Amino acid sequence: MTRPALDPRAGDEAVTIYERSRAGRRAFVAPECDVPEVPVEDLLPADARRDQPARLPEVSEPELVRHYTMLSAKNFHLDEGFYPLGSCTMKHNPKLHERVAALPGHARLHPLQEPRYAQGALELMWRLQGALAEVAGLPHVSLQPSAGSHGELAGLLLTRAYHADRGEQRPKVLTPDTAHGTNPATVTMAGYEVVKVGTAPDGGVDLDDLRAKAGPDVACLMLTNPNTLGLFDRNIEEIKRIVHDAGATLYYDGANLNAVMGIARPGDMGFDIVHFNLHKTFTQPHGGGGPGAGPIAVSDRIEPFLPIPRVVAHGGENGGAPAFDLDFDRPKSIGRLRGFQGNFGVFVRTFAYIRSLGGDGLEDVSRTAVLNANYLKARLGEEGIAEYLPIAFDRTCMHEFVLSGSPAKERLGIRTLDVAKRMLDHRVHPPTVYFPLLVEEALMVEPTETETMERLDHFADVVRSILEEAAEDPEIARNAPHTTPVRRLDEAGAAKKPVVRWRPVDENPGDPGRAKDASASGTGAM
């Protein structure tokens, strides 16, 4: 392969920080002990004391920095290239956001600081709540949930409290068969039973199936619109009628909100509860798996049950500056979902984003995201690609679309996984693969609004070249990637005999391969 590897030292065997350890090295020097050096034995009883120090590594600062810098070079990342991971909304992370989040007034603010000394933070949260409420078309917002899945759980706990308050017991929650996996998992955690609703031939909710299942035993329908196929459900008004007539709540999974800001609001579609993924729509950097935040917006009838504390404003009606506070006195509240007030650092970034773009800018985000997706869909619909990777539901898409790799598998002998792995050699991130489940060999493509036409064209060219190459020699894709720091990994083996932590060599007698490598890299005296 001619392309350079991600890491010029890709040939090196991985070495953990523990294997770099050498007794006596250190990066940390303790501050002076300015109080009497009372023996620890006098302060802690013997049965409470640790016998041996935790086996943390012993490294100097330069070795520490090099170790993690070298590791970082093995990651593909958004600042490096195209990342069309469907349903993940990998849009550019504005660099301003890191700077404002790091201001000491934000980063060094204690969560239990008295509200009168945290007015800036509470005002930011208050104003962010208002902005998210306007985007959702629902009047009440709690910023507290930590991520989308936590927001979903909040939504179902709110639904349970709402029905309990009315003296109703409803054991079931409906989810479409196209739903994100977090939806059914959340349903179980919230103590409900999952009932799946089918998909109609046009990709929307099967209304007949919904009517048959929406009864007095149903608490909620969890939906995302546009759905996971990237299609706007044209029957949303009828869906709302069916669900509300059954006495259930309608929950909006905000994973796909990037398609509809300023275009159509979940509240106006009849949803009672919405979660936002601030790490998707609102550009919180994903950090390789978090942090995120999953605020929720709700309708009037759900509001009494929102988590505590609530951020509230007092005064300010007569032109004076309002005062902001935390309200814990909410007798119908479901209670707390986590510690403190939520992922405030994420709120700062989101607020900066909303202030940078304004209302017009947010609408432009969605319009451009949908334009980019339809353009890329058109480019991938060209001859030479569409025969092998056809669009699963060929309608105008919203911010993402789904291809099926079935023809490529049959006619070229390469699976969707092979296409994805070969993309890695071209230094673009593959789309989400094998989801949604109802499309065979699915590739779910979400380009986002921050990509230029040239980037989209390049991706289409990459896909075309992979397919052309496979027509000549499918083995190249089947064995891809070739240029990455490691090649395909034995995931089945990893799950069968899990090694989920490093251990010193002498604790691994049963695994000769493991021990050999550790000694080859020079295990320190740990």
Add this chain to the structure above:
Amino acid sequence: MSRYTGVTEQDLREMLSAVGVGSVEDLFAEIPDGVRLKRDIDLPPGRSEQEVFDELAGLAARNRHCDAEVTFLGAGMYDHYVPAVIDTLLSRSEFLTPYTPYQPEVSQGGLQVMFEFQTAIAELTGLPVANASVYEGPSAVAAAGYLAKLETRRTKLVASRGLHPHSRGALRSHATGYGMDVVEVPLDAEGATDVGALAAAVDDDTAAVFVQQPNFLGTVEELGGLAEAGKRTGALAICAADPLPLGILKPPGELGVDVCVGEGQSLGNRLDFGGPSFGFFAAAERFLRKMPGRIAGETRDVDGKRGFVLTLQTREQHIRRERATHNICTAQALNALAGVVYLSWLGRRGLVELAELMLRRTHYARGALGLEPINPGPVVREFAVHVPDLDALFERARAEGINPGYRLARDFPEYPDGLLVAITERRTRADIDRLAALAAAVREVVAA
């Protein structure tokens, strides 16, 4: 076009032509008219980068942060020194901007970090397996409750009042969903969990008991005895722990604890007004396939080269769906990176030195304050005292730029005059002596 998008007029014409529509508006034709927003979003117009910076800086300036006062406020998050290496490494785009490592071949950095993090947490807790992070402390406690439900199918959870009030709150809220009741056990006269009351509260319906080490008041709990009492009817012993004091405290895993969870902020994470930080989740080996969240595992590639993958994914929501062990997806990878970098920066000896410094200063401070202790036994990093006139102390102290700590009455009506004082390596003897002088002055006023 905003500064984050790049569709020129020329691009727009070409793109619409390729799509085969006349305008962007045509792309939204499938959205029913009844649900269209027929006005602009009612938010102020966008602003330049410089203006947004100034606005945010103005808001930040209205917060009294930990460099603007001497703070003894803790109660779950602490004013620790965060070393410069963490800023340097966490700001690297390679760590900051990838998604969850779904393509391991181009995610070895993030996956190896998870593996190293899991190792460090396992070492600290004395338990063999740990995951790659959960949201934060209190929801980690709730996640442990869910594991106890899956494991035992029982209906009752018993929680010490020494468990952080936010943890107890999150546990109750989540348990309402998964169908369990939470019973609280009081603290004894010395601010430690009442072991007799704990033993009495546990019955055949009990799925788990929850304690915290050190507990909310800073008391070093007799963890072994609590775990034994809690487990007498087959319940799991679950401990929430502050990872820094674990540098000198006996690991919960060596004292009969089955699951150890906690808040990771004290490991190299900012205060951030409460988040993001990370939660950790460690457990006995037999719970490996019931753990929540991502777990990185070591493996080999097709060439036999060492590598790391997300493993045991059949536990997780995207595979197992409604039968998943938890619904968590996005967790706190970047914050966990800060955690493992911090622990590696401290190192094997540094962690002990730091924890011992905290231990000695905590005891020094309790003595120096000269106030009646609520928890007179062994404490680390935090302790609670009765203050005769709490309002007067706060008033004077805050006027002098000192935050004396946390008013316990907010969560503990049983301690109406209680003050919780937190000590970190940033609180010097001089800081402590200033607080002690204020306490003495207020005492004299009250006495007079």
